[in-house]
Amino acid sequence: MVILSEVEFDLFNTFENGQCFRWYPLDDAYRGVVRGSFVEISKKNKAIAINTLAGNEYDEVFWHKYLTLEGDYQSICAKLVHKDEHLRKAINQYKGLHLLRQELSETLISFVISANNNVGRIKKIIRNLSEMYGEYLGEGEYAFPTMEALAGASVDKIRSCGAGYRSEYIVKCAGKYLNDNMNSSILNNATYQEAKNILLQYSGVGPKVADCVLLFSGIKTESFPTDVWIKRIMEILYFEESVNPARVSEFAMEYFGKDAGLAQQFLFHYARLNKIGVSPK
């Protein structure tokens, strides 16, 4: 059992905001698989308790980093709150929303699957994929498949997981990842634009998926993924007209700076929960 003290951390706002696909609620806690570790995470008063149920055991340092609990979270939020009225509302309403530093290979494959898809189906496909190609950890849970397993998989078998036309992208992507000896330090040591250009060479990866990978694996905090939800809410809040996704990201990175990624996640969560821009039936 690992105990972490943190005043501002919310399980729902962190795990239900579309950045991750392997966490699910159980009673007052959340359960999920992270790097071969099946854990249950819960709040005890103001502390975070992490109980390993199967697989690898990790220490405080590991979970502190995964959950982005470093001390500047409060000051970053405080800075963003003063940015403008819209962000103030989103941040105050969804306090304790943290970005996660997820494994690069898992984030890459997960967001290749996310293209033109919905969160419920993405989760189902990833669960199927893990059961078929991931290591069994115990308690009915499987690790996310290694790139070796996916690169050697048959496209038809991956299609049977429900991945549809993305099945081919997954195998190609994993193959190139291995061939390139890709890892997070390569992207960490590159500039934002260099890192993005590297990811854009992978099949199934376009501007939006590349930004998601850079942000949700904790590599580039300034990354501002523009999907249909973010596009809608940004057009309403900041543009008041229809705008190209590339322009949205460009504007946001200039406007929010190094913390654009966290701002984006608050706005995404806000837009989705309030169905901003979705015409009522």
Add this chain to the structure above:
DNA sequence: CTCCAGGGATCAG
């Protein structure tokens, strides 16, 4: 039945 989902690849111009 149609429309939509954390878009990308491909092709036309």
Add this chain to the structure above:
DNA sequence: CTGATCCATGGA
């Protein structure tokens, strides 16, 4: 370079 079209799948 920008813009249109097609792409599996399942739920609403």
